[in-house]
Amino acid sequence: MERISKELRQDSLKLSHMCQDGNLQSVFSCLDIIWTLYDKIMHWSPELAQDDDRDFFLVSKGQATLALFPVLIKKGFFKMEDMSEMGKFNSRYCIQTDVTKFSGGVENSGGSLGHGLPLATGIAMANKIKKSPSRVFVLTGDGEFNEGTMWESCIFAAGKKLDNLCVIIDDNNSVGAMIDMGNMKLKLESFGFEVYDVDGHSLVELEHVLSVKPNVGQPMAVIAHTIRGFGSPTMTEHEIWFHKAPNAEELDMLMREVDEF
Amino acid sequence: MRRQFLKRVAEMIRNEGDTTFFTVDIGMWAIRDILRDFPDRATNVGIYEDGMFGFAAGMSLRGLVPTIFGIQPYLIERTLEQIKLDFAYQKIGVNVVGTGAAVDYPKYGYSHYCAEDVGVIKMVPGVEFVAPGTAKQFIQLFNQAYRNGHPTFFRVSDHPNTVYDFDVEFGKANVIKTGTKATVIAVSVMLDEVMEVCADKDVTVLYYTTLEPFDKKTLAENCPSGNVLICEPEYVGSLLYDVIDALPDRAVKVKHVGFPREIFRNYGTYDEKMEYYGLTSENIRHILHTLID
Numbered sequence: 001m002e003r004i005s006k007e008l009r010q011d012s013l014k015l016s017h018m019c020q021d022g023n024l025q026s027v028f029s030c031l032d033i034i035w036t037l038y039d040k041i042m043h044w045s046p047e048l049a050q051d052d053d054r055d056f057f058l059v060s061k062g063q064a065t066l067a068l069f070p071v072l073i074k075k076g077f078f079k080m081e082d083m084s085e086m087g088k089f090n091s092r093y094c095i096q097t098d099v100t101k102f103s104g105g106v107e108n109s110g111g112s113l114g115h116g117l118p119l120a121t122g123i124a125m126a127n128k129i130k131k132s133p134s135r136v137f138v139l140t141g142d143g144e145f146n147e148g149t150m151w152e153s154c155i156f157a158a159g160k161k162l163d164n165l166c167v168i169i170d171d172n173n174s175v176g177a178m179i180d181m182g183n184m185k186l187k188l189e190s191f192g193f194e195v196y197d198v199d200g201h202s203l204v205e206l207e208h209v210l211s212v213k214p215n216v217g218q219p220m221a222v223i224a225h226t227i228r229g230f231g232s233p234t235m236t237e238h239e240i241w242f243h244k245a246p247n248a249e250e251l252d253m254l255m256r257e258v259d260e261f
Numbered sequence: 262m263r264r265q266f267l268k269r270v271a272e273m274i275r276n277e278g279d280t281t282f283f284t285v286d287i288g289m290w291a292i293r294d295i296l297r298d299f300p301d302r303a304t305n306v307g308i309y310e311d312g313m314f315g316f317a318a319g320m321s322l323r324g325l326v327p328t329i330f331g332i333q334p335y336l337i338e339r340t341l342e343q344i345k346l347d348f349a350y351q352k353i354g355v356n357v358v359g360t361g362a363a364v365d366y367p368k369y370g371y372s373h374y375c376a377e378d379v380g381v382i383k384m385v386p387g388v389e390f391v392a393p394g395t396a397k398q399f400i401q402l403f404n405q406a407y408r409n410g411h412p413t414f415f416r417v418s419d420h421p422n423t424v425y426d427f428d429v430e431f432g433k434a435n436v437i438k439t440g441t442k443a444t445v446i447a448v449s450v451m452l453d454e455v456m457e458v459c460a461d462k463d464v465t466v467l468y469y470t471t472l473e474p475f476d477k478k479t480l481a482e483n484c485p486s487g488n489v490l491i492c493e494p495e496y497v498g499s500l501l502y503d504v505i506d507a508l509p510d511r512a513v514k515v516k517h518v519g520f521p522r523e524i525f526r527n528y529g530t531y532d533e534k535m536e537y538y539g540l541t542s543e544n545i546r547h548i549l550h551t552l553i554d
Contacts, residue, residue: 098350099351100350100351100352107322108322108351109346109350109351111346112342112346114311115315115342115343115346115347117315118311118312118314118315118316118318118319118343118347119315119316119318119319119322119347120319121312121315121316121319122315122316122317122318122319122320122321122322122323123319123320123322123323124319125301125316125319125320126319126320126322126323126324126325127323128301129281129301129302129320129325130323130324130325148309148311148312149309149311149312149315152309152311152312152313153312153315153316155307155309155312156306156312156313156316160301160304
């Protein structure tokens with residue numbers, strides 16, 4: 001694993017330890033995707049965070065908030081020391097976002113699944129109306145596609161030819177324990193999307209696929225194949241890390257594990 | 262009222278480039294030119310209210326002013342989580358115009374009735390509810406509120422008042438007359454029936470078209486008796502908290518005329534329903550009598 005992927009994971013471990021909550025398996029599965037977007041793909045910087053033509057990134061799988069914050073820290077938008085009150089009563093920062101507490105950097109309030117993609121779809125449509133070059137990237141879970149609003153958004157996005165919308169599915173096999181969703185690629189293609197597969201932990205592959213110029217008039221979906229807890233064998237193996245925050249001892253152990261991965 | 266609304270939408274879409282309009286497959290004929298000429302900003306989305314609310318919220322986040330038109334129960338109960346999270350939580354605006362409440366589709370059954378709309382919306386902080394009593398009032402209230410940046414629900418009625426048509430102001434109750442023995446709260450399309458009974462009685466009549474935020478000040482200043490009769494074309498008790506809260510630290514006697522809190526399993530006509538559930542001048546007279554005589 002590359003140095004940056006390790007550092008981001010270590011920062012999310014620290015944040016989870018600070019607020020004593022979080023879904024770290026799910027955070028580790030999507031960190032490389034979010035980093036690639038901010039580092040290589042999006043028209044975004046701290047200075048552009050409120051620019052009308054910036055690219056948008058929305059967290060539809062709300063648990064990914066603990067992945068977004070480390071990326072925004074690395075990009076210089078937030079400071080790790082500002083997050084020392086994370087999860088406290090009056091903090092701006094917690095494991096889900098409240099957009100009303102931020103001016104830029106966070107684009108939507110998260111928490112309930114099936115909301116981020118419709119919001120992103122509306123933003124993409126608004127960008128068309130405003131004739132803005134801004135693109136909209138939205139990170140969803142694979143399990144999140146159980147929600148009907150996800151497919152409603154797909155109908156609308158394809159019908160309105162929203163080629164400025166890119167849906168990235170963190171396919172960490174959440175649906176493995178649920179009723180089989182079948183072939184997501186075929187499903188999304190049949191809904192009118194141009195669909196790509198990618199190794200969601202390869203920064204090189206992610207950059208390559210996410211750099212593809214969208215087809216005119218067609219929304220894009222990227223199915224990122226990921227592993228829950230990737231970067232920590234303990235987290236990958238033990239389901240308890242689906243929703244668990246590390247204590248001081250576990251934090252040390254996991255930090256070392258990530259470093260050696 | 263519906264026709265006036267759609268006419269206003271057409272005007273709005275033509276003249277205001279930051280407005281958008283979605284319909285859930287109703288009212289298209291009246292605005293067919295707009296749907297044809299402005300396909301990006303005026304769309305017959307189809308039949309998926311939940312997603313549509315999310316798209317509207319996305320547009321609102323980008324500074325546009327979305328308006329949604331559909332059928333009341335699907336706009337309010339199917340989409341409750343979108344109302345709460347996409348709009349109220351994120352503090353962004355939308356206009357939602359609903360037809361059908363409370364029993365304006367009298368033959369469609371309980372699926373299309375929505376006597377709970379006021380109560381449901383009032384449980385989500387920051388969401389406004391407007392129930393005009395006439396077409397003129399709809400336009401007045403819509404024009405005052407549609408750009409206020411809040412989520413605002415407008416209940417469109419097919420059975421407006423035909424006798425009384427006062428000018429109204431968003432967020433303000435009208436003092437129609439003053440008296441000493443009781444304060445009668447006439448909500449929306451109940452005003453004609455209320456006035457048929459109260460015109461020559463020694464009571465105060467207050468007319469409410471904005472139900473959230475509820476104008477507590479006007480009630481507090483116009484309730485000398487402590488006797489209150491609420492006449493509301495929704496489930497009884499939908500305004501009870503506001504009424505009690507407007508009159509703190511005093512003994513208040515409250516009675517209601519409104520739809521009972523039960524599942525309606527009947528069909529027939531609108532008038533039959535109003536008669537059956539007692540939303541009539543005769544019943545208002547009877548209940549008022551038990552309150553003040």
